[in-house]
Amino acid sequence: MKALYPGSFDPLTLGHLDLIERGASLVDELVVAVLQNPGKSPAFSLEQRLRQITASTEHLGNVSVISFDGLTVACAKEQGTRLILRGLRAMSDFEYELQIAHTNRSLAPEFETVFLTTSAHYSFLSSSVVKEVARFGGAIDHMVPRVVAEDLARFFNSAFAPPSR
Numbered sequence: 001m002k003a004l005y006p007g008s009f010d011p012l013t014l015g016h017l018d019l020i021e022r023g024a025s026l027v028d029e030l031v032v033a034v035l036q037n038p039g040k041s042p043a044f045s046l047e048q049r050l051r052q053i054t055a056s057t058e059h060l061g062n063v064s065v066i067s068f069d070g071l072t073v074a075c076a077k078e079q080g081t082r083l084i085l086r087g088l089r090a091m092s093d094f095e096y097e098l099q100i101a102h103t104n105r106s107l108a109p110e111f112e113t114v115f116l117t118t119s120a121h122y123s124f125l126s127s128s129v130v131k132e133v134a135r136f137g138g139a140i141d142h143m144v145p146r147v148v149a150e151d152l153a154r155f156f157n158s159a160f161a162p163p164s165r
């Protein structure tokens with residue numbers, strides 16, 4: 001069984017990684033699909049996000065990382081799977097996720113979305129919360145993989161560096 005785990009991953013958090021590890025233990029093959037154009041301009045380029053996820057999933061033999069643009073169901077079809085994995089942190093995720101799952105099934109009824117609930121200790125984590133904390137210099141080591149923490153430090157240091165004369 002093969003599953004697709006699509007998302008923006010801007011950037012990857014330990015919550016995402018937990019979902020990847022648990023998802024990968026349930027299927028033969030898990031493909032993490034990074035959305036190229038999330039509508040809003042991402043903090044990290046597609047290449048950076050791919051690198052962050054590849055480096056953080058090195059220990060998982062059945063996980064691969066790809067990028068995609070456009071419809072998730074088209075990407076899943078291309079990957080030869082009809083199983084889409086998503087995560088649920090709280091009720092607030094539910095409405096949005098339900099809408100996407102219904103939309104995908106209306107486009108292609110053979111696709112199924114399977115949800116894993118987040119691990120309780122990562123349930124507060126989101127990419128935007130992590131960026132907000134990093135922006136103001138807070139500790140993020142317990143929120144993101146090391147490679148992401150380094151990228152975030154670089155990103156916000158250069159963003160707030162005084163202009164060179």
Ligand code: ADP
Nearest residue numbers: 007008009015016019086087088118122125126
């Ligand atoms: P998107 O922009 O597609 O929502 P995200 O990168 O924000 O992409 O999230 C991808 C998926 O990972 C979503 O299903 C989201 O609910 C899930 N997710 C995000 N953060 C966590 C977390 N801390 N624990 C578990 N799942 C999460």
